[in-house]
Amino acid sequence: MSEGLSRRSFIKLAATAGAAAAIPGCEPAARNLIPYVVPDENVIPGMPTFYATVCTECPAGCGLVARVREGRVIKLEGNPADPISRGSTCARGQAALQEVYNPDRLAGPQIRGQNGFETASWDDALKTFNGHLGTASKAGKDRVAFISGPLGPTQTKIAQLWLGAYGSNRFVTYERLADNAARVAAKASFGRDDLPIYHIDQADALISFGADFLSTWGSPVEFHRQYAAFRTPKQRHGQLTLARATYVGPLMTMTAAKCDEWVATSPGDEAAVALSVLNVLVKQGWVSRNSGIDLDALRKLVVDFEPASVAQKTGVSAESIMRMGESFGQSESAVALAGTDDPALHNAVAILNAVTGNVGKTVVFAEGGPAPASSPADVEALVKAMAAGEVDVLVVAGGNPVFSMPVAQKFNDAIGKVGFVAWLGTVPDETAAVAHLRLPTDHSLETWHDTQPRAGVHGLGQPVMVRVFDSRPLGDLLLASAHAGGAKAEQVPWENTADAVNAAWQDLGTKAGGTFDDFWEKVRRDGGHFEDVKAASVSLDAKIFQAYVPAPQPPAGLAVVAVPHIFFYDGRGANKPWLQEIPEPVTQLVWDGWVQVHPDTARSLGVSQNGIVELRTDAGVISLPALISEHVRPGVLAVPTGQGHTAYGRYANGKGANVWSLLSGWGKVAAVKARPTGDVRRLVSPLFRADQMERGIVQTISIDDLAKGVLPPSDEPVPPQPYEMYAPFAYPVHKWAMTVDANSCTGCSACVAACYAENNLHVVGKDYVEIGRVMSWIRVERYFPPKDKADEAPLMQVAPMLCQHCDRAPCEPVCPVFASAHTKEGLNQQIYNRCVGTRYCNNNCPYKVRRFNWSLPEWDEPLNLQLNPDVSVRGAGVMEKCSFCIQRITYAELNALIEKRPVRDGEVQPACVQACPSKAMTFGDEDDPQSAMMQRRIDNKLRRYLVLEEINVGPNVTYLRDIYQTKGKA
């Protein structure tokens, strides 16, 4: 079976390879066979080609390297040259592939007819498109509007020019999770239009006010890297200390769970807490003298925010506030982050950073930042215009406003008023459902595009493969349409996006110096142009002390909080099966939406676990099963965003409920009435117990012990030597092994997504996850300390659990057919073709990392095109598991062989290791003590441990203990 399947997909891949020659290619759509008439020098069958490009899954704009085999991109990897991703990705980035190959992608143009959408030829489609545009433009100025997600400089330019050609400038970029409040605050407090760049790694203390910077806020991949550095113990004042991090917010998000302290506030109280911290600073005189702050104004501002009173108002303990103040004020450099939509908070945080002299150190404004995106006001203006019937043609290219637009905007009514709505995109969503015309556009991996996430970073996205469907680049469509609209050549000089991008980069090139061809060559190889930025000198605008508006009181009674989902983001991720199947890091739930309720609240509501709760706000009503957990502030109902799609493809539709429909405003909080409906829907998680019963799977050590150099006390009796039953085997060439730092691991699951992509793991769906048939080779072990131990442990203990490739692997000898055996390089290998499926190996695996194919794996076409041809697809009835990405090991070893050199350290990187944004995992050769992997073990002797060491199976994965700050200590 497995052979058959992989062969089939291989033929497909090989067939399409010819087309890869045409990169950047156009017609024909390459899903029909093209033999190698002219072999292409770029494409050596069986060898991957790598193209640098940029990720567009979220505004962070990470640089990517796309691994392409026979003309198909099969894997996305971080671009090491890129200052943002530094060679890492997040789970969303990995899953971008599943949009490229998404079975629900629009296969061709569609025009709405009497009975639903009818497929049309491009000519007809474009004729209709341009026709409506023409009439609209004749009807007058600004009769055409354009809404899209962030497009990047060039495409924005194209869009604006195109609008111009039709006499309109109703150009709006719409990003629901855009940090508008932050921009306002930046303007108010520092008079800046751009957002600051944060250097968390430079800080010694951190307070995040609702900024979930490890999952969705800002630039998560970059922040992961910085936070890992931040949390690495450093010598401060001659003592080894752990930088203190505090999270203030209603929900214990993944970020909160990795902080030392989670200060649970009601939504909206963050500002009060921030000001109270400020109060402490002022009182203690921890305000930096030279920051030129008007201290009296400041005092006046914070006078009402005595910790005691704030504590009394908000239910936050005064000690916590004091601790925050202390850690913030005492440390040489600190950073405070604001994540909510409350301007008051942002101002307070700006002041916090400013008065402690951290602006310019950890919070840096840089010259030459990107042009600001549209503000909510712009969006509202457009919607009003639509509602007023002032718009004849609306072109939506992403953003999915119908799904996530604040209810108060009545966008749905407004769009109804628009005569002609054209939707341009990849996978039709709720907005596409109400359009009259739907035009398939290329995925960003299939077309030229560029990004400027922030000053000094110009990402260049080149098409890494020929398109899968009969789609067109958005830019090309608009340019063609512009010309059809009679745009002059001097206004719109280019024929296609490629030229446009090329042109746009000319002046960058001239700035960089050298010939443009060299520059162009270089930026295409590096995936962009990266330059050091000089920090702008900014000072706090004294006005904001007066301009301060008191924080809105949190809604009396229950409040619903929309929590951006680490995988689904605002909802765009929901149709990617990997993201549905990979459990959300903290709750570990899959394939569903839920409302997280504190036990006390649940009791007062009469809700029990999995009981369906009806949430009703002035804006709308939804129903979701309840997740009872201590990790949410009482009185708060936390609902993850992104689920509840009705028209966004087979994987997304009908899962959970859409929390946006509860929010009338741009914020993420609303007063809510909740009642149990009495129905029950099981929330499913691949994990069973959340406490590890002192089995030392994810071990911890307090920073004090680490500083003292003593191990946490253990009453485990040790068996007297000698106890080795068998003589050890030697591994002459290599002994592959891994080091995992539980302190850096946040549980973000990028490794899991990468593994799905690299090793052709198939998703099984909710029902099978529930009965333990999930196929992930690597999972995040997530444990919470028991209540009585809470002070002596971090808030959450996470570490990736994968095959430990034990020297004395219990799984091996029990296999009757040698399907599981040890290689000469220390790998525990699973030979699928030999496996008969007795499943004894899994029974005897103490780590439970083996996965059995209960059914024949299937991929909805064309998702199968993503399959990695180097990894065989397993058939039903065989066992499979982590192979340390043996295909990559072999690849590296072959290269080394060809180049007649030993394998370099770091040359082999399993997908998980490569993806990890906080570089928690290191892979290398145990025989080589110089290898980074071994060095990491040697440098952290005290933190080394083996999971379940007492059974002496000799795992080759060494873990490093998670470090925690004993509670109640600054």
Added chain:
Amino acid sequence: MAAAVKDINLDPTFADIDRSVRAIMEPPGLRYWLWIGFLLALTLTGGALWTNQIYNGLQVTGLGDPVMWAVYITNFVFWVGIAHSGTLISAILYLFRTRWRTAVYRAAETMTIFAVATAGLFPVIHLGRPWFFYWLAPYPNQRFLQPDFRSPLTWDFFAISTYLTISSLFWFTGLIPDVANVREIATGWRKKFYTIVALGWQGSDRQWRHFSMAYLLLAGLATPLVLSVHSVVSWDFAMGQLPGWHSTIFAPYFVAGAIFSGVAMVLTLLIPMRWVMGLEDLITPWHLDNLAKVILLTSLVVSYSYIVESFMAWYSQDPIELMTFHMRYFGPWGWMFWVMVACNCVIPLLLFSPRIRTSTVPLFIITIFVNIGMWFERFVIIAGSLATNFEPSQWRFWHPSITEMGITVGAFAWFLMLFSLFARFMPIISMTELKEGITWLKQALRQGYAKAA
């Protein structure tokens, strides 16, 4: 008391014995064929479900990580266990020159054969890719790739196949004189059949001479074999490191458990058979009494093992071990454990009373309980330990599926069908050995029925 059913000849001759046994082998009536048809239907249902499972893969079962073994392996162990008593009675008691075995050993041994035949199905049924089951066997292939002889499952393969072979040979050898006996009176196709099976046996001194020696030696070989086979089966689990599986006592403990359940099954079959076929004059209360004693003994051994196992878990003070046993007693499947304790340790204690040992109905009920208890014992050990493994995050409890249940029922039907067929067409009671020990039979009859008659 059964004696009332028909008056019993307390002083039987060789001829009487022949008459009684030959009477069983009269062509059966409609009710018998209905019974067979019913069993056949159930068997076919099971077969259909299996076919479906092979076609669709194991997703049709309720299995999942971490409970990768549940009902199928439980059935496997259960049926292998059932088999053992047969060999015990026919071989071990033969070596001990136990006098009461003669009347019951053929039935027990027949049960052995068919139980092994049933048990042997399950390892194949539970495989992920059953069509490759022969990879467990060392067979010539050009890569000279052979099974891993370190694997308990390979041992299993050898043990089970050896066991099936040896007990069949033993059974066949013992059958020959009896088949020769019925050959002489049979007619039609039966005559031909018996003639072939009997290999032309005539009971000449020379034949008996070699026969007896071979029979003795086969018994001698079968005796340690019984120990080894169920030990190997127990090592399928004990070799693992899994708490609840890894325990040195497993080998003898499983053997005892096997004989326990097996003898119970012998009685479960014999008591109705004795009643339906009217064998009171061959299978006397004395026989039942002794069988019951074996059950009692093995029940005590099994209880001893439970106690020692639990004690060691506590003595070791290993938290993981402790938790496993805690879950075993009080976890979601705790009730199974207590059912097992009730059926295997408590209820059999009734057999201390001689009256219960010899009165068929209570005895029958007790044996049913024992069968249930022993099935649950295997399930508790196999699935229960898997469900609560080293990784708390990976615990999960299994839910049954139609397929698993159906195949289980089918297996029972298949076994009963084979047994019922044999009971009517072959001498289910050894005439030869009854005659050999006729003195004991007479004593037993007098002891059992003198009062009643």
Added chain:
Amino acid sequence: MSAEVELVGAFADEERLVHCIGQLKAAQTRFRVFSPIPSHHINSAIYTRSSFVRWFVLLGGITGIVTAFMLTIGTSLEWNLVTGGKPIASIAPYCIIGFELMVLFGGISALTSWILLANLPTFEPLSGYRPRFSSDEFGLVVRCAEADAERFESVLRDAGAQEISREAA
């Protein structure tokens, strides 16, 4: 030498038969016994040495052990795959295979050897066989010269044979 006859005597009682056998052995005549049951009295009355089957079984058993260890160790060395860090040739577990094959081979050789030694299978009855000898009577068939027939008949009769028939050999 005059023609030979066979006297077939049917006995109901084992002890009488054994007694009679003693006399016949003393008279050094050729005879054959049919018995419905295995009787070590009869056996020991006729034979002094016990059956050869045991040597075959011993042989079979030893062959089994040797085969087992050659198979297990041989195939392990052939591929020398490491599983669970256990030695390539792990003797302890191989003992199990050794034992099983010992029993298997021993058992098979037991069956084959006894069947062959007993001249089975055969499908023409031995002379003097009567169906009831498989059921409830012992048979003693004496082969002797016609001349001695009378004498042996009396021996049988005295020994307590119920009916005696004479037939030509």
Added chain:
Amino acid sequence: MSPNSETASYRPGASGIPPSANLSAQPLSTIALVLIGIGILTFLIAITHGLAQRAWEAFLVNLLFFLGIAQGGVVASAAFYLTQGRWAGRAHYRLAESFSGFLILGFVLFWFLLFGREWIFPWIRHPVPAKTTWLNVPFLFARDGIALGVMTLLSLTFLSASRSEEARQWAATSANILMPPPIIRRLAPAVCICFALVYSLLAFDLVMSLSPLWHSTLFGWWFFAGAFWSAVVTMAFTAVCLRRVLGKGNIFTEGHIMRDMGLMVFAFSVFWVYTLFAQYLVIWYADIPMETFFIVLRVHYLPWAFMSWLTVSLVWAIPFVTLLGIRPKKTPAILGTVALLGLVGIWSELYVLIVPSLSPRTIPLGWIELLITAGFLGAFWLCSYPGLKIAAAAAMEPIGESH
């Protein structure tokens, strides 16, 4: 035969014993007394001259060794009743019971361990925190003392029942399917069950707990199987001796009895090695340090490895090979030698179980151990002597109608 003659012939030291059966034991008994003296002396010297460790080790080894034989014998007799084994008339019952004299002495000697506890139980000096509830001196001696006491009392009760008139009557006739007398029917199972439990307990407490970290669930079973076997071989050995001593007409001259003795020696030696292998394989395979260290020390490293393999060959290999056939079983010389070696084997088994836990590096085997053993041997002989006379008497009686 008439009952009265039996009663006459039965009472210990009674005149009715045939002259040939009257063991001329006077010299032997004196030797025994001398041995006891030497033993006690050695023991005292040892504990006073800083060799207490070795002295107590030897003491424990021998206590368990001889106690095992004595108790095993009683259990064997009970087992004969349960299986209605009457192949040697009543002789083998008496023979099995003849060592029971040591039971009481053994029970007394057990309490001496109190004085040696410091040397014997490592967990007194280095307690295992988690296990203190079970491993503490008062509880240990209380439970084991009570258990041993109950066992001894039960055995004595059983013995008197077994030597009672009706029991002997029953044993004398093997030609029926009658049960033994009711009192026996109650006591015999009790003795067996009690034996299993008590000797498992002793195995866990007096042997296993000497390496307090180690445990093996089968250990108790294996231990009492060994004890039982030691009784069986002692029976076989004694039978062979009696056969020589009590000239003509004693029952042990009958071939089939020697064969049955041999069969028992053979069978239970196989069971012993089976339970040993069952433990070794499981521990070898799973390779969990907490279990392996006990084995590794004894099997992989000299000097203990040598002694372990010696044990296995004496208790299993030699009996297995030699007693495979029927003829050797019937040959008293062979059977006797094998049995004697077997006894040595069981002794070294106990030694290799106990001593490495206490002094793992060296193998303290010298004059102290030998002389203390000698002392125990003497005591054992004196205790068994009356029983042996009874056995001898029984052996002289013509057996009832046999099969």
